[in-house]
Amino acid sequence: MKKxxxxxxxxxxxxxxxMLLGAxxxxxxxxxxxxxxxIYRTDIGFSKLTxxxxxxxxxxxxxxxxEILDRLKSAPxxxxxxxxxxxxVDIQRFYFAHEGELVLDFSESYSSMEPLxxxxxxxxxxxxxxxxxxxxxxxxxxxxxxLVLNGDMMAGTMxxxxxxxxxxxxxxxxxxxxLTVFYATGEGNTLSxxxxxxxxxxxxxxxELALEQLIGGPGFExxxxxxxxxxxxxxxxxxxxxxxxxxxxxxxxxxxxxGITDEVSVYSLVNTLTELSSVNKVRITVDxxxxxxxxxxxxxxxxxxxxxxxxxxxxxxxxx
Numbered sequence: 001m002k003k004x005x006x007x008x009x010x011x012x013x014x015x016x017x018x019m020l021l022g023a024x025x026x027x028x029x030x031x032x033x034x035x036x037x038x039i040y041r042t043d044i045g046f047s048k049l050t051x052x053x054x055x056x057x058x059x060x061x062x063x064x065x066x067e068i069l070d071r072l073k074s075a076p077x078x079x080x081x082x083x084x085x086x087x088x089v090d091i092q093r094f095y096f097a098h099e100g101e102l103v104l105d106f107s108e109s110y111s112s113m114e115p116l117x118x119x120x121x122x123x124x125x126x127x128x129x130x131x132x133x134x135x136x137x138x139x140x141x142x143x144x145x146x147l148v149l150n151g152d153m154m155a156g157t158m159x160x161x162x163x164x165x166x167x168x169x170x171x172x173x174x175x176x177x178x179l180t181v182f183y184a185t186g187e188g189n190t191l192s193x194x195x196x197x198x199x200x201x202x203x204x205x206x207x208e209l210a211l212e213q214l215i216g217g218p219g220f221e222x223x224x225x226x227x228x229x230x231x232x233x234x235x236x237x238x239x240x241x242x243x244x245x246x247x248x249x250x251x252x253x254x255x256x257x258x259g260i261t262d263e264v265s266v267y268s269l270v271n272t273l274t275e276l277s278s279v280n281k282v283r284i285t286v287d288x289x290x291x292x293x294x295x296x297x298x299x300x301x302x303x304x305x306x307x308x309x310x311x312x313x314x315x316x317x318x319x320x
Contacts, residue, residue, distance in 0.1 A: 032053060033053050033055050035055050035056075036053040036054060036055045037053070037054055037055075037056060037068065037128070037131050037132060038051040038052075038053060038054075038127070038128060038131055039051060039052050039053075039054045039068070039071050039072060039128055040072075040084055040123070040124030040125070040127055040128050041076045041081040041082060041083065041084060041124070042081065042082045042083075042084050042117075042120050042124070043080070043081060043082070044080060044081070044082060047116065047120075048120075049084075049120055049123060049124055050081060051128075052076060052077055052078070052081075054071055056068060056071075061132075061134050061135075064132060065094060065102065065129070065135075068128060068129065068132065069091055069094070069104075072084060072085050072124070072125060072128060073085045073087075073091075084120060084121045084124035084125065085121060085125070086109075086113065086117070086121070088109045088112070089106060089107060089109050089110050089113070089121075090106065090107040090109070091104055091105070091106055091107075092105045092106065092107055092143075093105045097139065100134060100135060100136035100137065101136065101137050101138075101139065101157055102129060102135050102137070102138050102139070103138075103139045103141060104125070104138060104139070104140055104141065105141040105142075105143070105144055106140060106141065106142050106143075107142075107143070108142060108143050110140075110142050110147075111142055122140065122155075122158070125138065126138045126158045126159070126160060127160050130159055130160035131160065136159065137157040137158060137159045138157065138158055138159075139155070139156065139157045139158070140155055140158075177197070177198050177199075177206060177209060178195060178196075178197055178198075179195070179196050179197075179198055179206065179209060179210045179213060179275075180193050180194070180195050180196075180210075180272070180275040181193070181194050181196055181210060181213045181214050181272050182194075182214070182228075182267075182268045182271040182272045182275075182310070183214075183217070183218055183225035183226060183227065183228060183268065184225070184226040184227070184228045184257075184260050184264050184268065185224060185225060185226070185311055186311070187259075188226060188257075188259045188260040188261055188264060189261045189263075189264060190264065190309060190310070190311045191228075191264055191267065191268055191271060191309050191310045191311065192224075192225065192310065192311045193271075193275075193310065194218070194225060196213055198212075198213060205238070205240075206276055206278075207238050207240060207245060207273060207276060207278070207279065208235065208238060210272050210273065210275075210276065211235050211238070211247075211269075211272070211273075212235075214228065214229065214268060214269065214272050215227075215229050215230075215231065215233050215235075216231065217231065226257075226259070226260065227257060227260075228257060228260050228264055228265045228268035228269075229253060229257060229265060229268065229269070230252045230253065230255045230256070230257060232250075232252045233249055233250055233252045233253045234249065234250035234252065235247070235248075235249060235250075236248040236249060236250060236287065236288070240278050240279060243278070243279065243280035243281065244279070244280065244281050244282070244283060244302060245273050245278075245279045245281070245282045245283070246283050246285075247269070247273070247282055247283065247284050247285070248284075248285045248286070248287070248288055249284065249285070249286055249287075250286070250287060251286055251287055253286060253294075254286060254291070254294065256294075256295065262294055262295030262296050262297045263297050263306070263309060264309060265294065265295075266284075266294050266297050266299055266303070267303075267305070267306040267309050269282065269284070270282045270303045270304070270305055271305045271306065271307075271309070271310065274304070274305040280304070281302040281303060281304050282302070282303045282304075283301075283302050284299050284303065
């Protein structure tokens with residue numbers, strides 16, 4: 001079941017948009033060398049991708065992968081470009097898990113890359129290797145553990161088609177995240193979970209994305225689910241440390257929503273955030289100040305999920 005779930009998640013990983021420059025070392029109208037492959041590089045500032053053409057010598061697929069990985073780490077022919085794989089990052093081993101599916105196992109230092117550099121590195125490696133005959137997809141491991149993106153979503157097997165060539169002026173990353181959000185149901189005194197697919201640009205945490213969906217209320221047509229928080233509530237700050245989510249909201253939060261009980265308003269927040277694997281408890285403040293109660297509900301401590309408020313028969317339904 002878990003394996004199927006992970007595959008479904010991987011199926012919803014959204015496309016990545018990467019700006020690609022012209023081929024390094026070739027002018028318009030020049031011929032592409034026979035038998036060559038594209039080796040992806042970055043500019044000096046690690047902000048854009050480009051490529052150079054390279055004619056490999058190896059014929060056997062494993063020897064060819066060795067040669068291409070060495071080339072990816074090597075210095076480019078032009079000094080105005082950089083290798084996409086930092087010197088501190090080692091590819092410890094590789095193997096074929098299935099026919100056409102290559103697995104790369106990186107050293108722990110891979111995780112120390114800045115987000116943009118990591119996206120470019122991953123995009124360049126996958127696009128380079130998927131350009132080789134016999135390789136349809138590439139999976140990344142870090143010290144033999146699957147690469148995880150933004151919280152607890154595994155990157156899974158990536159293909160060249162996951163990275164789109166475009167002419168945009170910015171490098172961006174698009175990903176679809178599966179979130180569980182708790183809205184009010186019934187007479188405003190119970191909660192029901194809704195599973196939502198939310199697009200992310202990779203710059204915000206899953207906690208921020210979940211709260212955005214919660215505060216905005218259901219973004220789909222429904223008469224069953226209701227918003228639990230004032231729409232003008234703002235998230236001033238959110239920080240997760242040692243399983244505790246420290247959440248600071250604007251004063252509008254205290255205004256409540258007509259027809260929604262105080263408990264449902266507070267625990268729609270808590271239950272939504274504790275659905276994430278990174279969060280066990282929630283600490284709420286308002287404009288950086290501790291508040292004793294939300295109406296009749298104490299909120300000045302570390303709050304844990306309240307399954308007793310949830311209509312369990314509806315939990316897990318998917319939103320449109």
